[in-house]
Amino acid sequence: MPRRPAAALIVGVLGGLLIAGGTGWALSPALSLSALPSERxxxxxSDPASATxxxxxxxxxxxxxxxxxxxxxxxxxxxxxxxxxxxxxxxxxxxxxxxxxxxxxxxxxxxxxxxxxxxxxxxxxxxxxxxxxxxxxxxxxxxxxxxxxxxxxxxxxxxxxxxxxxxxxxxxxxxxxxxTESYVEVRLSANTIDIVTAAGRERVSDQFAWGKPATPTPSGRTFIMWTTVVPEFRYTEGHPVVYLGIQSPVMAGFDGGDVAVTAFHYYRQREGDTSFGCIYLDGPATDRLAQLAAGTPVIIHP
Structure with missing residues (x-):
């Protein structure tokens, strides 16, 4: 197997994870923000039916x-x-x-x-x-x-x-x-991803793939760790990879690497529990999530 460029070391490790469907996340109850005293x-x-x-x-x-x-x-x-x-x-x-x-x-x-x-x-x-x-x-x-x-x-x-x-x-x-003015809420069972702000919810996707039963998308609260474009990952077709702070609950690493990072990324097959844990999205949804700042909270519900 050809060696990966040094500049893409972690990207290769992380992205490899993502390539096959890295690990995903699972949404926890919606953000009930408890802030520092001076902040709004x-x-x-937390009711799944609530959209406000x-x-x-x-x-x-x-x-x-x-x-x-x-x-x-x-x-x-x-x-x-x-x-x-x-x-x-x-x-x-x-x-x-x-x-x-x-x-x-x-x-x-x-x-x-x-x-x-x-x-x-x-x-x-x-x-x-x-x-x-x-x-x-x-x-x-x-x-x-x-x-x-x-x-x-x-x-x-x-x-x-x-x-x-x-x-x-x-x-x-x-x-x-x-x-921070927003957070991302993922509901795997409902197949929805929203960006939530004080103004309400922006539906980013209602059609995506998530982790297989043997390699599930992890659940709970996490955050956007790093967003980058990885040209070596041709399956992303030029769209960014949005890496999260949470890793696979079952895999030590992926594709020969020593990490198993969950991410949002583009993939042509975007339906059902078919990934290794990552969330497979279409281009517009991936690009929209890539606009969010590092540190943005993400909550994933099963």
């Missing part, structure tokens, strides 16, 4: 805040957290169908230490920039001094380890917080 929040009702997002004037005050930690840490001594990392100390999301805030976090400086719990010892670091993205992440819980976020990478490698969506805590002093 948008709450999307409602707005509330202010966010609830943070509860059970943890004390601040101003300890300096040497980031170079901490493991990198990125799409390829496997770190047993990083927690798997314990509430995959839970809410997300209307905020995104991105490290300041060269990066931020990541904690399994506020006040503990750092278990890794999230860089400010990374070639394969994953550095702008959704906030799950916001406190005065800490934010809990979704992360790239895995705690373990299937089938022995848990490859589910990972989470961690960042210090507010280490990150910049920005609002």
């Amino acid at each position: 929040i948008v709450v999307a009702e 997002a409602t707005e509330t004037a202010s966010a609830p005050a943070p509860t059970a805040p943890h004390p601040a930690d101003d300890t300096p840490y040497d980031l170079a001594s901490l493991p990198l957290i990125d799409v390829r990392s496997v770190n047993p100390a990083v927690p798997v999301d314990d509430d995959p169908t839970g809410v997300l805030s209307s905020s995104l976090a991105r490290p300041l400086g060269s990066g931020a230490p990541v904690f399994a719990e506020p006040g503990g010892t750092p278990v890794g670091h999230l860089p400010r920039t990374h070639h394969y993205g994953g550095t702008t992440v959704p906030v799950v819980t916001a406190e005065e001094h800490w934010v809990k976020v979704l992360l790239p990478g895995r705690q373990g490698v299937p089938p022995q380890g848990d490859g589910g969506q990972t989470v961690g805590w960042l210090r507010v002093s280490d990150v910049e917080i920005t609002p």
